[in-house]
Amino acid sequence: MNRLARAAAVVVAVAALPYLAFLALYGLVRPDGSPADKREAEPTVSIVLPTYNEADIIETKIADLLELDYPMEKVELIVVDSSDDETPDLIRGYLADRDHPELTLIGEDERRGLAVALNEAYAAANNEMVVKTDCDSFVAEDTLRVAAANLADPDVAAVTGQNAEVLGGSEVEAGYRGVQAHIQTLESHLDSTLIFHGPFSAFENGAIVPVDRDSLADDTELALKIRRNGKRVVFDPAIQYSEASHSDFKKRRLQKDRRGMGLIRLLVRHRDAVGRYGKYGAVVLPFNWWFMVVSPWLVALAIGLLTGAALVAAGPFGLVVPTGLWLFVRLGGSDRLGAFQPVYAIFDTQVSLFRASLELLQGEGDGTWEIDEELREAFE
Known part of the structure; x- marks a missing residue:
């Protein structure tokens, strides 16, 4: 084994250690059931819905919200809209003949970024529980009741759920979400989780504070x-929603890289929280730092070292390493890796996080988001 190969083996071993430690901790804790002390509750609810040129899907989304198993007289819908199409007119028209939910429509003259829009919507929310959801997602009928039961625990002020059905059938995203659900389940039983999901997150109104105007992970x-x-x-x-996603490697970059940028930047800005706030700062944040900030660079380094080692040992035949990686990506992006699909899903996420790190170092990224028309079709 040449030096490059030995170095690659060391890098792979170092990168793997925290994940093995996580698996050991998961086996030790064996998280089961809800992390909160759930109690039946029926608070008033403010549903916050940011919109931008959603004319093709907004009626489908509102219809989905109206199907929720919850008394609509206790619900207000707050829409913050920056569209230049007929989205606001469609919203008003759809709810015109209904007394409930009460509609508050906040119109923006120009797009100022999602974080700014959400801060304004949260400030307008009057009810006890505030729910944020995205237009291009469906939520299960019982989500409000399950969220309310979690927030009835006096120690819990926010709750999120999982993408239980990936619209469009992406096995890559389904594999990643499955792994992520196990991670977040353990984090929540230890203390708290880090990542909250746009399709459905619920907060105690009194706990809400403004987010940074340039946030990419609001x-x-x-x-x-x-x-x-x-x-x-x-x-x-138990809180479940459905959101569309791609499997194709190139198409996933638009969807995943921006998320990666937001999460990495958030960790860096709140780096002083590491080591504080109980197990959240001692375990949860360090693990996410490793997964999002350190591990992607180690994966890239390992690939480079393995390729170099193969070329040194076998000359042109060493190209079998990058060729094998290319084949791995092709098969994974086509959902053809079978039982190894979750492994590819983690690799795909590491690619996005590495790219996101590079983009952040170059000073890229703002608070706006682009519409993916192909994903919209999966929602429709």
Whole structure:
């Protein structure tokens, strides 16, 4: 074994250690059931819905919300809209003949970024529980009741759920979400989880604080700030939603890289939280730092070392390493890896996080988001 190969083996071993430690901790804790002390509750609810040129799907989304198993007289819908199409007119028209839910429509003259829009919507929310959801997602009928039961625990001030059905059938995203659900379940049983999901997150109104105007991870940032203020923020797999996603490698970059940028930047800005706030700062944040910041660079380094070692040992035949990686990506992006699909899903996420790190170092990224028309079709 040449030096490059030995170095690659060391890098792979170092990169793997925290994940093996996580698996050991999961086996030790064996998280089961909800992390919160659930109690039946029926608070008033403010549903916050940011919109931008959603004319093709907005009626489908509102219809989905109206199907929720919850008394609509206790619900207000707050839409913050920056569209230049007929989205606001469609919203008003769809709800015109209904007394409930009460509609508050906040119109923006120009797009100022999602974080700014959400801060304004949260400030307008009057009810006890505030729910944020995205237009291009469906939520299960019982989500409000399950969220309310979690927030009835006096220690819990925010809760999120899982993408139980990936619209469009992406096995890559389904594999990643499955792994992520196990991670977030353990985090929540230890203390609190880090990542909150845009399709459905619920917060105690009194716990909400403004997020940074340039935030690219607004839901997670709000949850992190709530935890820093002393309340737990948890993941409950019983809260389920559906969101569309790609499997194709190139198409996933638009969807995943921006998320990666937001999460990495958030971790860096709140780096002083590491080591504080109980097990959240001692275990949860360090693990996410490793997964999002350190591990992607180690994966890239390992690939480079393995390729170099193969070329030194076998000359042109050493190209079998990058060729094998290319084949791995092709098969994984086509959902053809069978039982190894979750492994590819983690690799795919590491690619996005590495790319996101590079983009952040180059000073890229703002608070706006682009519409993916192909994913919209999966929602329709």
